[in-house]
Amino acid sequence: MRVVLVTYGSRGDVEPMTGLALQLQALGAEVRVCAPPDFAELLDSVDVPLTPVGWPIRALATGAVPGKASLSDIAADLTAMAYEAVVAVAEGCAAVVATGSFPAAAGARAAAEKLGVPYVFTSLSPNYLPSPHHPPPPWPGQVIPTEVTDNRGLWDLNAEHKDVLFGETINNHRTSVGLPPVDGIRDHVFTDHPFLAADPVLGPWHETPELDVAQTGAWIRPDERPLPADLEAFLAAGAEPVYVGFGSMPMRGANAQDLSRAVIEAVRAQGRRVLLGSGWADLALIDDRDDCYVVGEVNQQALFRRVAAVVHHGGAGTTTTAARAGTPQVLVPQVADQPYWAGRVTELGIGTGHDGPTPTAESLAAALKIALSPETGARAAVVAETIRTDGAKLAASLLVDKIGRSAPAESAGGTGTHSARATPKRSRGR
Known part of the structure; x- marks a missing residue:
């Protein structure tokens, strides 16, 4: 049994797919991940083969891809590049599972x-999925009429906006490869x-009458790597620091x-040591005091x-990791699902949104002050204590159960293009 997992996004999109890949391998499946080339080392470290898709994600996110300034150009290329990567490796496989870039x-x-x-499509956050219980995340360039305030109406506008942004691009690609356009x-x-x-618990899905969702829990890749010796020395040299x-x-x-x-000044004002994660924000020391340390x-x-x-x-991944650790959080949301997670952390009382x-x-x-x-x-x-750790296993x-049940239909001539229907809890919504 072969399964192809597809995502185009940052580490937060690739890590869950890696967690699922390891669990599928444990069940005897052969797994390949189609993802940005940035993550070759990560996937190689867990013996999961990578088929690169598209440009390096950091180059795209920071505007370093020449000639790719417009959303329509990026969308057209990503659709084609993902299609080509999957077609090259997925013939005869048992399922294609996708998340990340639309x-x-x-x-x-x-x-x-x-x-x-x-x-099978997978969302990593409830607020991406249409539901009358929450509004859609805002999209760049979308203008919401002031009279539309109910969630169903907002989701209808969300669907219309996606058609405007991506409909022509995606349908042009479909017809170019011999597939019919879709509404x-x-x-x-x-x-x-x-x-x-x-x-x-962190991101509950509320039952709705129109969408059938299999909420499995977060897909976590177990990480057994030891912390570097110099980081261990910093941690041991004083009271617990605040990680930023x-x-x-x-x-x-x-x-x-x-x-x-x-x-650094904000953390020092609380009388705490500072541990900076450099990341794409390029956080760095501002002086030579020994109460601050930088890690990659x-x-x-x-x-x-x-x-x-x-x-x-x-x-989503960082929020879940901190919640599993029982460590208070401050979320500084920028885009996408991040405001949703900031709201959930605040509602649960396990931290606050900035x-x-x-x-x-x-x-x-x-x-x-709130978090500490x-x-x-x-x-x-x-x-x-309530955060589940078996989402990828489930x-x-x-x-695998869905693949087993769909096999007879496929052998009888069915296309098998439906997504998984086996769920621990069924709900439908819009």
Whole structure:
């Protein structure tokens, strides 16, 4: 049994697919991941083969890809590149599972359809999936009429906006490879029964009558790497520091030097040592004091249990890792699902969302006072016990079960282009 996993995005998109890949391998499947070339080393380290898709993701995110300034150009190329990557490796496979960039997922679905292979879309956050229980995340350039305030109406506008942004591009590609155009691009890519790889406590899915969602829990790649010796020495040299890192996220409205100064001063104002994760924000030391240390990419699953609080951008994976560790959080959301996770952390009482995307020393200090309070710490410890760690294992089991049940239909001539329907809890919504 072969399964192809497809994503175009940052580490927060690739890590969940890696977690699923390892669980599928444990069930005897042969797995290949189609992802940006940036993650060759990560996937090689766990013996999962990579088929590169598109440009390096950091180059695209920072505007370093020549001639790719417009969204339509990027979308057209990503759709085609994902299609070509999947078609090259997925013939005869048991399923194609996609997440990440919407145009890339559209390309993956087209490839699966062309090959007659079952397709499964996966969302890493509940707020991406249409539901009357929450509004859609805002899209750049979308104008919402003031009279439209209910969630269903907002989701209808979301579907229309995606058609405007991507419909012509995706359908042009489909016809170029011999597939018919489709109406309703969003629902075509998402399908009406997607997986949801988010923890049900952190990001619950509320039952709806129209969308069948398999919420499995977050797909976590177990990380057994030891922390570097010099980091261990810093941790042992004093009280628990506050970790500040924004991962694969260029921060808006501040240069690296000003942002570094703001976060270091905010943490020092709480009487805490500072541990900076350099990341794409290029956080760095501002002086030679010994209360501050900088790390690159490390095992956050181990590290977050050793710090007093975690300040981060609000990606789904980082939010889940900090919640599992029982460590209070301050989220500084920038885009996409990050405001959603900031709201959930605040609602659960395990931390707080920062007001605005650009922290100052004063604004971050105010947020840290909340996160470092005894009440927040106690609540974070309680919630940590409820976070499930078997999401990838459950998803792998559901996927294998779906593949087994779809095999007779395929052998009888069915195309097998539907997504997985086996769910621990069924719900439908719009």
